Amino acid sequence: MRLRQKLVLLTTLSKGLMAGVLLLALPWAIEVFALRHTEARLRSELVKVRRRIERVGVTSFLRGQENDQRLHYDLLEDEFIELRRGRPGHRQPDTIATLPRRQQGALVDFRVLRASFEHDGRPYTLEIGKSMESVEDVYGLLRSFAAYALVFAVLSTLLIELGVITYLLRPVDQIVQRLRAVQGPTPPPLPPLQTSTWDFRYLDDTIQQMLQKIRRVFEQEREFIANASHELLTPISILQNRFENMLQAENLPEEAETQLVTSQKTLQRLTATLRTLLLISRIENAQFARPDRVDLRALLGEVVEELDYRLLDQHIRLHQQLEGAPTLAPANRTLLFTLFYNLLSNAIKYNRPADGRISLTGAPQPDGTYVLVIHNTAVRPIPAAQLPQLFERFRRFDDGRVEGFGLGLAVVRSVAQFHLIGIAAASDEHGTAFTLRLPPARPDAAE
Structure with missing residues (x-):
């Protein structure tokens, strides 16, 4: 598998893992956020009610109500405020809980803030509640928004990272293309790789040094083969002339003649080999034109x-x-x-x-x-x-x-x-x- 594919796979898996964790954690986190927001709103409403009571008094607030108790729902009946007299000596700390309340003949869960206080020496209990259905509506809205935002964030960051990976690994493709363009062991000098990444510059410099070493070694080998082949052709030619002169002798024994002919064949094969090596050396040294x-x-x-x-x-x-x-x-x-x-x-x-x-x-x-x-x-x-x-x-x-x-x-x-x-x-x-x-x-x- 190529490096780019591995990086893309790693990025995709990491994004998938992150999305999976967030999808599991988001419902809980949003639910907690929605409840905390509802509780903060109930406390704000409690402060407003307490200020009004202090300003107009409990009597005016309870006027027209029976048994010194007032229960008021809003128009949509998803919020209520209930004020009633408390029992002397039973002051309790403020509490928030989800409690059932009767609404239009049916029990509905409300998030209820209950607070006890005294006014003019008399104890009172104040309850402020908000319907859990409205809280769940907010919760569903936030969950949908968070899901869309998460999908958008994952896809956008994944695309950005893929683009960044492609950009960062572009020098690797350039290095590969330059190496593939090398024809034979004597490549021409290549221009420096244009990149701001130190690692790729170091890799390119190392490859350049390696190619130059190969070039020098191969040039030394070609020079040796060319020189050796050229130098050997002269004594071989001399030997061939001597054998030809010896074969012209009239009193040459038949056995010696046979050996001389065999030796001549060996020299001819050796000459052909040396000429072939010289041909290869001349080709590799670009000593031929292409007209x-x-x-x-x-x-x-x-x-x-x-x-x-x-x-x-x-x-x-x-x-x-x-x-x-x-x-x-x-x-x-x-x-x-x-x-x-x-x-x-x-x-x-x-x-x-x-x-x-x-x-x-x-x-x-x-x-x-x-x-x-x-x-x-x-x-x-x-x-x-x-x-x-x-x-x-x-x-x-x-x-x-x-x-x-x-x-x-x-x-x-x-x-x-x-x-x-x-x-x-x-x-x-x-x-x-x-x-x-x-x-x-x-x-x-x-x-």
């Missing part, structure tokens, strides 16, 4: 014509189906000929001894690239564990019955990287396939 605009259909026709005698000798059928007009520009026609020659030569070399098949198919892609597939009916599939090392130098995965040093596919990879061609290999019981993804031809390239 051509190559028609791949015509180039592949030349390669097939060059290998036609081998196809006939091994009774291998070649099927070719190329859609569109595949073109590669800028390019080096000679190097591309070597690339396709090596791939088709391997397709013949490692094909079935008789009645083998090679298919050469290609089609343009919506992104402007062109995909070319070379498939052959191999004797046996290449193990999956060996496919990643298939293009490395001196890697061979056959049983040794086929001659070679494992440099053909190394040349293929170098030429492909030189032309920005993506290449991949796959193998199964049906055969081995090499897939090449050719970049779009530049319209400003030479004809």
Whole structure:
């Protein structure tokens, strides 16, 4: 799972957990808030009633009432005030409780504040109540408002955090894109990563240092191979001339002649290997120009014509189906000929001894690239564990019955990287396939 997905999942889970806790706690909290608000209002009403009694007196407040008791409901009968005489010597502290009261012939729960006081030396009991139905209406309103506010807060903060995560992790995508753009072990110097996050700058600097170290090591390796190959060609050439001179001797024994011929073959193979290593080194050092605009259909026709005698000798059928007009520009026609020659030569070399098949198919892609597939009916599939090392130098995965040093596919990879061609290999019981993804031809390239 990617880092961004993990952060998004963590954020979503944390918001969900927070929303769950709040949804469980909000009803209780709102109920307590509503009751506290009702009780504060009842105490305020109590203060107002006490002030009125002190101003007009109890007699005026109870005038017209029987038994020195007054009970008054408001218009909606959701609040009441009751004042009655108390018993002497029974002064009680103020209390608030939910008590039933008769309303229109039915018992209804009220939140009742009961207070005892004395006026002109006489005890009185004052009750102020508010219907719990009205409290629950306020409670429901607050609960709905809180639920909507919670959903809005969770969604808005989640969207904001997702945007912030995307913004903060943008340098990671830039680093990945820069690494994917690296072609080969000698990438050009990259500009510094534009970010205000120290960790990403440190990561980018570390990657830059690592790429430079790889570049230096690879350059040293290429220089060594080029120098060694070049220096070895001279003594090999001298040895070949000496062997040729010795073979011209008239009194040379037959056994010595056989040994000299065998030695000459060995030197020829060594010369071919050294020249191949020099070719790889020159390609990787960008010592070749790309002045051509190559028609791949015509180039592949030349390669097939060059290998036609081998196809006939091994009774291998070649099927070719190329859609569109595949073109590669800028390019080096000679190097591309070597690339396709090596791939088709391997397709013949490692094909079935008789009645083998090679298919050469290609089609343009919506992104402007062109995909070319070379498939052959191999004797046996290449193990999956060996496919990643298939293009490395001196890697061979056959049983040794086929001659070679494992440099053909190394040349293929170098030429492909030189032309920005993506290449991949796959193998199964049906055969081995090499897939090449050719970049779009530049319209400003030479004809």
